[in-house]
Amino acid sequence: MIILLNLDWSNLFELKTKIKKDIAIFLENNLSIFSSSKxxxxxxxxxxxxxxxxxxxxxxxxxxxxxxxxxxxxxxxxxxxxxxxxxxxxxxxxxxEDGFYMIETNITNIDSKEANEIYKGQWKVEEGFRTLKSAIEVRPMYVYKDEHIQSHVFLCFLSLIVLKYCIYKLKKFYKDNGEIQKKSQWICL
Incomplete structure (x- = not known):
């Protein structure tokens, strides 16, 4: 990835055609990134x-x-x-505009690679919230006091962590022991 600071936007599209690598440009709290795969x-x-x-x-x-x-x-x-x-x-x-996307951040002391890595991990956070809402059923909450609401959300979040950890361990176990391959061969016979 090439990092460019204080680049004039008018030259950005010309630069994209000349350079076939990924480009990251910092403008204040905005990070503009060009990705050839995107x-x-x-x-x-x-x-x-x-x-x-x-x-x-x-x-x-x-x-x-x-x-x-x-x-x-x-x-x-x-x-x-x-x-x-x-x-x-x-x-x-x-x-x-193909290949460009922008990341806006309120973190001032972050480099472009780190900001891009955080952005690429965003789907994991979103998946966690989807799991909280669907499988763990955070909503509806039939509690009204602040401490009850906080406790309910805490327990739901804790159950999300336990669920994700169990899934991680099961995937690792099956990968290490080859159980999935053995069972899939047995089913195909």
């Missing part, structure tokens, strides 16, 4: 949406009732209130 992913997603549009369209036009919101927002020009067609200028503009 660029490929963005390009593929956009092309898939364009292909879907072309399959559904008649003479390059599609009725608004058939438009998916993804089309309307990024790639479409809507004529009146009846039909939409691809907007080539919007597509080119979005293509220039």
């Amino acid at each position: 660029q490929t992913l963005d390009k593929t997603k956009r092309q898939n949406l364009i292909n879907k549009f072309e399959k559904k369209s008649i003479n390059g036009e599609l009725p608004l009732s058939a438009l998916v919101p993804e089309y309307k927002k990024k790639y479409m020009h809507v004529d009146g209130k009846t039909v939409g067609r691809l907007n080539i200028e919007k597509i080119k503009k979005v293509a220039n």
